[in-house]
Every structure is written in C-alpha cells, then in structure tokens.
Amino acid sequence: MRLVATSGLTRESAEVWADLHDEQNVAPARARRSGTFAWVSGDSLGIGASGTVAMPLFGPDGQVGVLSVLTAEAGEPDDEQRSFLRSVAAWAAARLEGVPGALLGLAPAAGPERTVRMGELTAALAEAASTDEVVQAVAEHVLPSSGADGLAVQVLEGGRLYVVGAVGYPTELLSALHGLPLAANAVATGVLETRTPQFVESEAEFIRRYPTMTRTIDASPKNAWAFLPMIASGRTIGFCVVSYSQPRSFSDEERTLLTALSGLVGQALGRARLYDVEHARAQELQRGLLPRTLPSLPAVRAAARYLPAGRGEDVGGDWYDLIPLSGDRVALVIGDVMGHGITEAATMGQLRTAVRTLADLEMPPAELFGRLNDLVSDLGEDFYATCLYAVFDPVTRSCTFSVAGHPPPVVVYPDGTVHIPDLVADPPLGAAEPPFETHGLHLPDESLLVLCTDGLIESAVQDIEQGLGRLRQVLAEEAARVPYFRAEHPEDDIRHLDDLCDTVVSALQPDRGQTNDDAALLIAHTRCTAADDVASFLLPEDPQAAGQARRHVREQLAVWELDEFISATELLASELVGNAIRHAKGPLRLLLLRSCSLVCAVFDGSLSTPRIRHAGHTDEGGRGLLLVSALSRRWGARYLDDGKCIWSEQDIPQRGASGKPRGALDAAQAAQATSAT
Structure with missing residues (x-):
C-alpha cells in the first residue's frame, strides 16, 4: 500500500507509512488483511495520538485501499463512531482517482461530477453557521447529485418534531407535520429509536410498512424516500428526508453514501442549532437594549x-x-x-x-x-x-x-x-x-x-x-x-x-x-417653537422682582387663554425668583413657554445647586422647592456658560367639557399638599 493523501501529519511522520506491506503490524495493514475495521492503541507515528482506526476502502471490484484516522481521545471507538467512519470510508473510496465505477449508481461519466458536488457539500456544511444555511447547502448539493427533488429536515424537541427547512413539499403538508408528536409519526419513531436509515422505494411499500400514515402519504407528492437519522455528539437530534417524485430502487452504494451524508448533515445541524440558540439570545439582548419606540x-x-x-x-x-x-x-x-x-x-x-x-x-x-x-x-x-x-x-x-x-x-x-x-x-x-x-x-x-x-x-x-x-x-x-x-x-x-x-x-x-x-x-x-409661544422678561436684582414676575405671568397666561394656570404659575415664578434673589446673583430673566406643557423657568448668573430641604415645623423658610415640586409635573436645573436655569413644567391636559383642563392644580391645592408634606 502506498500513501496517497494525509492531513495533520508532518512529512517525517507520514514517511513512516509511505510504503506498507500486508504483514506489518500497523492499523492500515491489519485492515487490509482482514477487510474489516481495525484498531491499534498507542502512538504509532509519534505525534501524540492515543490510537489508530483503519477502515478498508472498497471499490466496485473489491478493496482498493485503507482510510486511517489517528484519535486524540483514549479508548476504542464505539459502535456509533464506527458506523460513521464506515460511511465516510465508503464515500472516500468513490473520491479516489482511478477507481472504476460510478457514484450513486449512475453511469460512469457522472461519477466525477457527483464527486465534485459531494466535496462542495462538505465545504458548504463546514461554512454553514445557521440551520437555514445547513438546509440550503443540502438542497443545493445533495438533491442534484442524487436525482432527488424533495428535502425535509425535522428536529426533535420535547417529544415533538419540528420542520426547520424543506424543499419540494406543499406548505399544507409541512404545516401538518410541524409540531407533530413523535409517537404519531411511525417513520420517525423507527428511524430515531434504531438510529438506522430507512429506504422506501414506492408509495405501495410505504403504505405496507406504515399503514397508520396513509393520510400523510396521500398529501405528499413523492413516491420514494430515504429517511436518514441525524446524530450530533452522540445524540439523535432529528431526521432528514430525501425524496423522489418517481418510484426508484436504492443501490448499496446509494444507501452507503446517503447514510454518510446524514452523518455530515447531523454534525453540521447540531452545530448550527447551537449557533441559532446563541444568535436568538444575542438578538433578544440587542432588542432589549435599543429603544422599542x-x-x-x-x-x-x-x-x-x-x-x-x-x-x-x-x-x-x-x-x-x-x-x-x-x-x-x-x-x-x-x-x-x-x-x-x-x-x-x-x-x-x-x-x-x-x-x-x-x-x-x-x-x-x-x-x-x-x-x-x-x-x-x-x-x-x-x-x-x-x-x-x-x-x-x-x-x-x-x-x-x-x-x-x-x-x-x-x-x-x-x-x-x-x-x-x-x-x-x-x-x-x-x-x-x-x-x-x-x-x-x-x-x-x-x-x-x-x-x-x-x-x-x-x-x-x-x-x-x-x-x-x-x-x-x-x-x-x-x-x-x-x-x-x-x-x-x-x-x-x-x-x-x-x-x-x-x-x-x-x-x-x-x-x-x-x-x-x-x-x-x-x-x-x-420643529421650532413659534415666536408667540415664548415670552421672556428681564427682572431687577431686588425683592421687587418676584412681584414683577407674578404680573408677567398673569398677563401672558391671559393672552394664552390659560387663566386656570395663573395662580399656580404665579406661585412657581415667585418661589423661583425668590430663591434666585436670596441665593444667586443676576442678571435675572423669566421665561414662559407654551407647548404640550407650560414651562416656567428663571435664569440667573450663579452656578450654585438648588436642593430641597427638610424644613422643621418651626422653620420660617426652606419650603420653596417643596412647593415647586408639588405644583410641577417635573422640575430641575441646567447649567449654562454664564449661570444656570431652574425650570418647572406643568402639563396642559386635553380640555374637558367644562373648558377647564383636566388635572389643573391651583395654588390652594398645592399649598395644602405642601402643608401635608
């Protein structure tokens, strides 16, 4: 046996197996002599492996070579891993140059083309990150090369089967199958429990083998099926259906290759499902962090x-x-x-x-x-x-x-x-x-x-x-x-x-x-504020400023037809101006703004921060900002290059039948609320 291809080996290591004889006690030679699976524990090539698995490669005329895999984990491969390697070996045998015969039972001329398609499938599945991309890769590379025209991929979750991708099936049938309990699908039950592919070559054979699913087959446009289990990390995650519009028989080569493909698809889909879960969580996080509206x-x-x-x-x-x-x-x-x-x-x-x-x-x-x-x-x-x-x-x-x-x-x-x-x-x-x-x-x-x-x-x-x-x-x-x-x-x-x-x-x-x-x-x-919705007044830096502010409020709110807000806004303006006179410095300015709310703001030349005090029962002052808070929907301060602005907002609700805004708070109510506080 002569070495024709390696992956993951140094040139020096590969040279040990460059030319092997049947009588040598290495895994490839054992598989060649026995024509079956061979396992040899130990690091035969000195690369740190735990053992070597060897599978014979068979062509149409007999054994043509051996596929060897050096394992990293200790212990002999189990039955499931052996089955997967056996399927991969069958597929690999068809890719060797110079091997006579055809892939999937077609004429010899179609073999190279199908080989290329299988290579493309392997590459596409390696790149597929999501479930949709896995299904798309299978539809593009498996269906044309096998003569199939239908594909359905179903995953098992919580005892039910869910269709995650399909081609060539009516929407009504897919809707009926989506979420169907596993117990109600006799085909899936057999395939998933035994982890064994099922090949059905005609509608009559399907009805004979699965009489409880007659209604399902009547709704299907297909007449032959390959039901293939999908296994990932030792766990059955679902099954893949490759279907044909016309009845057909499946050769041994077709069955072997489709079985191998189901293993590849299962591994890719298992990886993609993990990506889908993480992707969904990431998208949920993204939506939660961005404004909903x-x-x-x-x-x-x-x-x-x-x-x-x-x-x-x-x-x-x-x-x-x-x-x-x-x-x-x-x-x-x-x-x-x-x-x-x-x-x-x-x-x-x-x-x-x-x-x-x-x-x-x-x-x-x-x-x-x-x-x-x-x-x-x-x-x-x-x-x-x-x-x-x-x-x-x-x-x-x-x-x-x-x-x-x-x-x-x-x-x-x-x-x-x-x-x-x-x-x-x-x-x-x-x-x-x-x-x-x-x-x-x-x-x-x-x-x-x-x-x-x-x-x-x-x-x-x-x-x-x-x-x-x-x-x-x-x-x-x-x-x-x-x-x-x-x-x-x-x-x-x-x-x-x-x-x-x-x-x-x-x-x-x-x-x-x-x-x-x-x-x-x-x-x-x-949208800019209209000029007649803004009023600004300069105020003197003395106690008379509060009185002037109240007069400006009365006159301006009367012009705006907001008479019901006059008493409360007078009190707001008086308190804000009074605070500025006592604790800040000029120049002073009163601003009134009519919008969805009524804004009363006082500008001064100080950067001192206003704070609400907890005044005692005998204190003569310290309740001004409590009163501002009671009269306002919200209030606060912002700082400018040359001072600050203390502002308050009152809602201007929709007017009721009486013509008075709903929710308008007068000064007496505000004083009562402040007293209670």
Whole structure:
C-alpha cells in the first residue's frame, strides 16, 4: 500500500507509512488483511495520538485501499463512531482517482461530477453557521447529485418534531407535520429509536410498512424516500428526508453514501442549532437594549433603523436614542462600540444607560462626553466607542453637538439643500483626552437631521467620504420628490420618515446580506417653537422682582387663554425668583413657554445647586422647592456658560367639557399638599 493523501501529519511522520506491506503490524495493514475495521492503541507515528482506526476502502471490484484516522481521545471507538467512519470510508473510496465505477449508481461519466458536488457539500456544511444555511447547502448539493427533488429536515424537541427547512413539499403538508408528536409519526419513531436509515422505494411499500400514515402519504407528492437519522455528539437530534417524485430502487452504494451524508448533515445541524440558540439570545439582548419606540415630541419626530451584519456576528454595538430634555429641548445620540458580539452589545447597553443618566443631569455635549470617556476607559484598554451627541433647542433654533470618532451629522434644510458640516472629530471614547470640542448648527423650522454609524456608509467598495456623498445624493433626491416637510398630522410625518429610512438603507446597502458590520440610522424632523409661544422678561436684582414676575405671568397666561394656570404659575415664578434673589446673583430673566406643557423657568448668573430641604415645623423658610415640586409635573436645573436655569413644567391636559383642563392644580391645592408634606 502506498500513501496517497494525509492531513495533520508532518512529512517525517507520514514517511513512516509511505510504503506498507500486508504483514506489518500497523492499523492500515491489519485492515487490509482482514477487510474489516481495525484498531491499534498507542502512538504509532509519534505525534501524540492515543490510537489508530483503519477502515478498508472498497471499490466496485473489491478493496482498493485503507482510510486511517489517528484519535486524540483514549479508548476504542464505539459502535456509533464506527458506523460513521464506515460511511465516510465508503464515500472516500468513490473520491479516489482511478477507481472504476460510478457514484450513486449512475453511469460512469457522472461519477466525477457527483464527486465534485459531494466535496462542495462538505465545504458548504463546514461554512454553514445557521440551520437555514445547513438546509440550503443540502438542497443545493445533495438533491442534484442524487436525482432527488424533495428535502425535509425535522428536529426533535420535547417529544415533538419540528420542520426547520424543506424543499419540494406543499406548505399544507409541512404545516401538518410541524409540531407533530413523535409517537404519531411511525417513520420517525423507527428511524430515531434504531438510529438506522430507512429506504422506501414506492408509495405501495410505504403504505405496507406504515399503514397508520396513509393520510400523510396521500398529501405528499413523492413516491420514494430515504429517511436518514441525524446524530450530533452522540445524540439523535432529528431526521432528514430525501425524496423522489418517481418510484426508484436504492443501490448499496446509494444507501452507503446517503447514510454518510446524514452523518455530515447531523454534525453540521447540531452545530448550527447551537449557533441559532446563541444568535436568538444575542438578538433578544440587542432588542432589549435599543429603544422599542421613539417618542413623538413637540420639537422632534423621528424614525430609526438598526441593521444587523449580514455575515458573521449578527449583533453588535451600534445604538441610537432620542431623549426629551427640559424646555422642549431634545437630545439625539448615536454611537458604535467597536467590535461585534454579545460583549459589545452589553457594553452598548451600559453606554446608552449612562448617556440617559447624564442627559437627565442636563449636561452639555462636551461635558457629557468627558464623563462618558471615563466610563469607556474604565472598561479596559480594548474598549472604544464612537459617538455623536446633539442637543436641539427649538426656542433658539440651535443644535449643539460633540463628535467622538463618528461620522458627522447631515442636515436637510426646508428648501431641499443638503449640508454636511466640515469638522474635525475628536478621537473615539476610550482613546480621547478631554476637553471635547462643541460644534453648533442653526436649524430652521422643518429641517431634517440625519445621524448614522459607519456601517451604513462604509463598505468594501466605498470609503466613508464616498458613502457620505452617496447619502447626500439620496437625501437631496428624496427631499425634492416627497413632501417630508409640513406634514399636517404626526402620523403622516412619522410615516414619511419611516419611508425615508427604508429608501436610504436600500440605496446605501443594496446587498445587506453580504455586509460584515452592523449599522444604525436616525432621522429626526425638527420643529421650532413659534415666536408667540415664548415670552421672556428681564427682572431687577431686588425683592421687587418676584412681584414683577407674578404680573408677567398673569398677563401672558391671559393672552394664552390659560387663566386656570395663573395662580399656580404665579406661585412657581415667585418661589423661583425668590430663591434666585436670596441665593444667586443676576442678571435675572423669566421665561414662559407654551407647548404640550407650560414651562416656567428663571435664569440667573450663579452656578450654585438648588436642593430641597427638610424644613422643621418651626422653620420660617426652606419650603420653596417643596412647593415647586408639588405644583410641577417635573422640575430641575441646567447649567449654562454664564449661570444656570431652574425650570418647572406643568402639563396642559386635553380640555374637558367644562373648558377647564383636566388635572389643573391651583395654588390652594398645592399649598395644602405642601402643608401635608
């Protein structure tokens, strides 16, 4: 016997078996002499093996060689492993060059073609990561080479059989078989219990062998079947059905080869099922970490898309969010944790939570990035993230933002002009050194702000600059074609934004299945506050300021026809201004904003932090902020370059039949609540 092929052996080791004689006491020679399975324990080639298995290779005219496998685990292979090796040996014999005869009983000329197809199947199954890919590989490589036209793969879970993939069967039949108890399927019971393939050559034979399944066979368009058990890691996981439209007989070679193929498919499917479970968990984690819905806010309506990678890891660290702030301001954030996998997705969840927490503290973008950079740095040297955080103020019509290693925002103005700011981004979070730069944009009413991650605009065929150019082109074309601006109803606005998201994704990622990076897209439609919904008043830095603030409140709320809010808002303004006079410094300014809520805000020149005190029964002060809290739906403070703003919000509910807003709280009720507190 002469050595013709090896794998995993050094040249020196292989030379020991380069030329063997029948009388030698090695596993290949033993298998050659006996014509059956041979096992020799020990490291016969000096490579650290525990033993050697040898299986004879038979061609149409007799024995043609031996297939040897050196094992890593101690102990002789069991019956199941022997059966699998015997099937592989039968398939390998047909692949040897110069062996006469045909594969699967076809004419000799078809043998080489089928051999190539089986090699392609082996390669395809090795690459298949999911159950769908395993089924697709079998359908593409097994059916054509065997003359079959039907395939069904069923897995066993909890005593029931579930169809995970099929070709050539009617949907009605597959639905009837999906979830069927194992006990109700006589064919499956026999195949899975005995782990033995069953070959049925005609409908009459099927009915004779399985009379309880007559109704099932009547619904099937097939007339011959190979029922093959699928075994993975010593466990029966299901069975595979290869079927034919016409009755046929199965030769010994066909049976051997199909049995070998079922072993390959079983191993691949077992591996794929593990991937499917992990993939489902990863997707569930991803969905849980991303916003389920985006809020529809007075200043911003938005739509977004998260696009998992088409190849490789289907979960990553891309995220987006839309966060309401005080005074109808809105924070928009998009980011990308570098890398792919569950670890990166979990890190993304940490960052998203941190951004929300820091945003609630009303931090400006640059300061927020400083804190976020510390968080990413603490995760380890291998963790980096790109991010863009923007704050849109509908009153000043300004958008301030900071960028850390991320693509810039894209603005679509109401006239259809598309603008990409020319800026230098700071390094990614985790690699940057604060301070971060703050950038600004003026956003006219009815603008679009488009944020995305690099996975959308960068690919193997285009860099980021080319992708941004393509994005600019698509947005310009769509802005000219579809009325994205001035939608009469919020539902129409969001529907238009959803359509625009789909258009952008289709244009920039036409072959999403071939990408290896996830992507996120966030498109926001900004709406500025009307001038007559904002009132601002300068106040003197003396005790008379509280009285002037109350007068401004009465006059402005009367103009806005919110008379039922006058008493409560007077008290709010008086307390906020009084606090500023006592504990801060000027200049003082009162701001009233009418939106879905009524905002009362006082600006001063101090950076001192307001805190609620627990006043005693005999204390003459210290209850001001308790009163503010009782009168407001929410309240807080935000800090500016030249001071701070203390604000409060009252809901403006839908008006009832009496004309008075439901839930309006007057000053007497607030005072009573505060007293009770």
